[in-house]
Amino acid sequence: MSSAERTTGQALRGIRRRELQLVFVSALAASLIALWWSWAHSAFLLYGDAEAHMHIARRLFDSHRPGITQLGSVWLPLPHLLMVPFVAVDSWWRSGFAPAIPSMACYLLASIALYTLARKWLSPVSSCVALVLFAANPNLLYLQTTAMTEPLFLCELICSVLLLVEWYTSLDDEALHARNQRLLWTLIAVLVAAIYTRYDGWILAFLAWIAMARCVANRGRLLRTSFILASVILLLAPVGWMLYNAVVFGDWLEFMRGPYSAKAIELRTASSAIAPHPGWHNPWVSAIFFVKAAEMDAIVESWGGVLFWAALAGTVVSWVLPGRYVEAANHPLKLSSRAVWWTIFLWLPLPFYAYSVSYGSVPIFLPVWWPHGWYNTRYGMELLPALALFAGFAVQGIIGLMRSRLTRWEPFVSRAFFVALFIALGVNIAQMLHEQPLTYVEAKKNTAARSYYNTVLPVALKSLHLLDPHGVVLMDTSTFASVVPHAGLTYRQTINESDKQFYWAALGAPAEHASIILAFAGDDIDKAVKAHPQHLRIYQTFHSPFRGWDQADATIYVTDTFPSTPVTQPSTTPASR
Structure with missing residues (x-):
C-alpha cells in the first residue's frame, strides 16, 4: 500500500x-x-x-x-x-x-x-x-x-x-x-x-x-x-x-x-x-x-x-x-x-x-x-x-x-x-x-389475559407473607412468573416446579412443607391438595373473567396453624412495575 x-x-x-x-x-x-x-x-x-x-x-x-x-x-x-x-x-x-x-x-x-x-x-x-x-x-x-x-x-x-x-x-x-x-x-x-x-x-x-x-x-x-x-x-x-x-x-x-x-x-x-x-x-x-x-x-x-x-x-x-x-x-x-x-x-x-x-x-x-x-x-x-x-x-x-x-x-x-x-x-x-x-x-394484548392474576395474587400473597415472613409458599411459577417479585417474595421463599425433588416432596405432603399453597384447578398442586388435604384450609378463591388454558380458577390454602386474618379484597388496578 x-x-x-x-x-x-x-x-x-x-x-x-x-x-x-x-x-x-x-x-x-x-x-x-x-x-x-x-x-x-x-x-x-x-x-x-x-x-x-x-x-x-x-x-x-x-x-x-x-x-x-x-x-x-x-x-x-x-x-x-x-x-x-x-x-x-x-x-x-x-x-x-x-x-x-x-x-x-x-x-x-x-x-x-x-x-x-x-x-x-x-x-x-x-x-x-x-x-x-x-x-x-x-x-x-x-x-x-x-x-x-x-x-x-x-x-x-x-x-x-x-x-x-x-x-x-x-x-x-x-x-x-x-x-x-x-x-x-x-x-x-x-x-x-x-x-x-x-x-x-x-x-x-x-x-x-x-x-x-x-x-x-x-x-x-x-x-x-x-x-x-x-x-x-x-x-x-x-x-x-x-x-x-x-x-x-x-x-x-x-x-x-x-x-x-x-x-x-x-x-x-x-x-x-x-x-x-x-x-x-x-x-x-x-x-x-x-x-x-x-x-x-x-x-x-x-x-x-x-x-x-x-x-x-x-x-x-x-x-x-x-x-x-x-x-x-x-x-x-x-x-x-x-x-x-x-x-x-x-x-x-x-x-x-x-x-x-x-x-x-x-x-x-x-x-x-x-x-x-x-x-x-x-x-x-x-x-x-x-x-x-x-x-x-x-x-x-x-x-x-x-x-x-x-x-x-x-x-x-x-x-x-x-x-x-x-x-x-x-x-x-x-x-x-x-x-x-x-x-x-x-x-x-398479551398481558391483558394475565392482568387479573398478576394483580390479585400478589396482593393476597403479600398480605399473607407479612403475617408469616418466614412462611414458605408452594406454587407453580411457570405461568405467572411476576407474581413472586410483585408479592415481595423471593424464589427461595417458594417451593416451585423448578425445585424438582423439593417440589415433588411437597406435593406428597403439602402442609408439612409449606404454610401457604397456591393451586390452579387441575394442576399438580391442586391434585396434591385434594389428595392430601390434612391440616389445610381455604384462605381465598379467585375466578378469572378471562377464558383460556391459563385462566383456571385459583385457590390459596393456608395451614390450620397459620395466623388468622380477614380475607384481603384485591384491587383490580394493575400491579406497579
Missing part, C-alpha cells in the same frame, strides 16, 4: 470515527427516551415471555437448587446469562428494569454495526436512511427496553454479516493475515453467541460456515489448523446444548419435544373448533404472513409494500450493479464486488420463518388478516436489518441513476429527493407512534 493510499485510508477512518460517534450519541438518545417511555407506561414486562426470561435468569441463583440446571430446556441460555448481574439487584428485578440494560447495549451495538456495514458501499446520506429505518424504528425501540431476545439476535445477525464481509475482504491479502485470524475468531464467537440465543442462529451459523469453508477451500486453506479448530468450536455449540438437555432432562431433543416445547404449547393452546393457523403446512402462505409482519413492524402498514419492494430492488442494485450505482471503493481497503454477497444472510429470516410457521408450531397472527389477532408479530422484526440496509442501496441506486441521466440538474434534484425522503421517514415514525408500535400493542 503506497503512502498516498495510507494517508487516504487514515483520513477515511477519521471521518468514519466521527460518523460512528454521532451514530452512537443519536442511538443512545433514542434508547434512553424509549427507556423512559417504557418506565412511565409500566411496559417492561407486558410480554409473558419477558416475565419468563427474567424469571429464568433470577432462579439461577435465587432457588433451592441454584445453578445451570435452572436454565430450562427450550429457551437457549445466553439471554438469561446476560441478565444475571442485573436481576441480582433486587429493585431492578422487581421493577422489570434489569433486562433493559443488556438489551439496550445490544441495540446500540447493532445500530453502529449496521451503519458501518452500510458505509462500506453507501454514501453517508444513503447510510443514514438505512440507520433511521433501523435505529429509529418504534418497535425496536420498545423491544430494546424489555427482556425479549430480538434485540440481542439482531445484534448478532448484523455483526456476523459485518464480520463476514471484513473476513472475506482480508482473506487474500497476506499483509492482513493476522487481522484475518482475529476476524475469524471474533466471527466464530458471534456465531456461537447466535447459536445460544435463538434457533435461527443455528441455521445462520451452519450456512455461514458452509460459505466460509467454500472460500478457504478455493484457496487451498480448508485444512489449516485455525479453520479446523474454529469449525470444531462452532460445531460444539449446538452439540453442547443437546448434551445439556440429555444430562439434565434425559432427552437430547427435550427442547423440541418436551412439555414446554413449541409443539407442546401449540397442542395445549389450540382449539379443535377452529381451522389450523394460516400457513399451517403451507410455506408460501407462511412466507406471506411473515413478510407482512415484517412490513408492519418496519413501517406504517399502508407503506409496507413499498419498503419491501424497495429492499428487493436494493438487493439487485447491490449484487448486479455494484460498480455502476454503488460507491464500492469508498473504503480504505478496496472492496471486491463479491464482498457485498455476504449481506444476503440478512434475508435468512424469510426462509427460516416460512418453514417455522409451516412446520415448526410457531404461528403468526396479524390484526389485518384472518384470524385478526396479535400473536408473534414481533417475529417480523428479524427482517428489519435487511429492509433497512437494502432500502439504503435502493436510495443509492436512485441517486446513481439521477447522476447518469440528469447531469445538469442532478445536485438540485438529489437534494430535493433527500429532503422529501427524510420528511417521509419522519412522518412514518410519527404515524407509527400515533398508531402505537405493533409489538407494543401485541404486548398489551
Whole structure:
C-alpha cells in the first residue's frame, strides 16, 4: 500500500470515527427516551415471555437448587446469562428494569454495526436512511427496553454479516493475515453467541460456515489448523446444548419435544373448533404472513409494500450493479464486488420463518388478516436489518441513476429527493407512534389475559407473607412468573416446579412443607391438595373473567396453624412495575 493510499485510508477512518460517534450519541438518545417511555407506561414486562426470561435468569441463583440446571430446556441460555448481574439487584428485578440494560447495549451495538456495514458501499446520506429505518424504528425501540431476545439476535445477525464481509475482504491479502485470524475468531464467537440465543442462529451459523469453508477451500486453506479448530468450536455449540438437555432432562431433543416445547404449547393452546393457523403446512402462505409482519413492524402498514419492494430492488442494485450505482471503493481497503454477497444472510429470516410457521408450531397472527389477532408479530422484526440496509442501496441506486441521466440538474434534484425522503421517514415514525408500535400493542394484548392474576395474587400473597415472613409458599411459577417479585417474595421463599425433588416432596405432603399453597384447578398442586388435604384450609378463591388454558380458577390454602386474618379484597388496578 503506497503512502498516498495510507494517508487516504487514515483520513477515511477519521471521518468514519466521527460518523460512528454521532451514530452512537443519536442511538443512545433514542434508547434512553424509549427507556423512559417504557418506565412511565409500566411496559417492561407486558410480554409473558419477558416475565419468563427474567424469571429464568433470577432462579439461577435465587432457588433451592441454584445453578445451570435452572436454565430450562427450550429457551437457549445466553439471554438469561446476560441478565444475571442485573436481576441480582433486587429493585431492578422487581421493577422489570434489569433486562433493559443488556438489551439496550445490544441495540446500540447493532445500530453502529449496521451503519458501518452500510458505509462500506453507501454514501453517508444513503447510510443514514438505512440507520433511521433501523435505529429509529418504534418497535425496536420498545423491544430494546424489555427482556425479549430480538434485540440481542439482531445484534448478532448484523455483526456476523459485518464480520463476514471484513473476513472475506482480508482473506487474500497476506499483509492482513493476522487481522484475518482475529476476524475469524471474533466471527466464530458471534456465531456461537447466535447459536445460544435463538434457533435461527443455528441455521445462520451452519450456512455461514458452509460459505466460509467454500472460500478457504478455493484457496487451498480448508485444512489449516485455525479453520479446523474454529469449525470444531462452532460445531460444539449446538452439540453442547443437546448434551445439556440429555444430562439434565434425559432427552437430547427435550427442547423440541418436551412439555414446554413449541409443539407442546401449540397442542395445549389450540382449539379443535377452529381451522389450523394460516400457513399451517403451507410455506408460501407462511412466507406471506411473515413478510407482512415484517412490513408492519418496519413501517406504517399502508407503506409496507413499498419498503419491501424497495429492499428487493436494493438487493439487485447491490449484487448486479455494484460498480455502476454503488460507491464500492469508498473504503480504505478496496472492496471486491463479491464482498457485498455476504449481506444476503440478512434475508435468512424469510426462509427460516416460512418453514417455522409451516412446520415448526410457531404461528403468526396479524390484526389485518384472518384470524385478526396479535400473536408473534414481533417475529417480523428479524427482517428489519435487511429492509433497512437494502432500502439504503435502493436510495443509492436512485441517486446513481439521477447522476447518469440528469447531469445538469442532478445536485438540485438529489437534494430535493433527500429532503422529501427524510420528511417521509419522519412522518412514518410519527404515524407509527400515533398508531402505537405493533409489538407494543401485541404486548398489551398479551398481558391483558394475565392482568387479573398478576394483580390479585400478589396482593393476597403479600398480605399473607407479612403475617408469616418466614412462611414458605408452594406454587407453580411457570405461568405467572411476576407474581413472586410483585408479592415481595423471593424464589427461595417458594417451593416451585423448578425445585424438582423439593417440589415433588411437597406435593406428597403439602402442609408439612409449606404454610401457604397456591393451586390452579387441575394442576399438580391442586391434585396434591385434594389428595392430601390434612391440616389445610381455604384462605381465598379467585375466578378469572378471562377464558383460556391459563385462566383456571385459583385457590390459596393456608395451614390450620397459620395466623388468622380477614380475607384481603384485591384491587383490580394493575400491579406497579
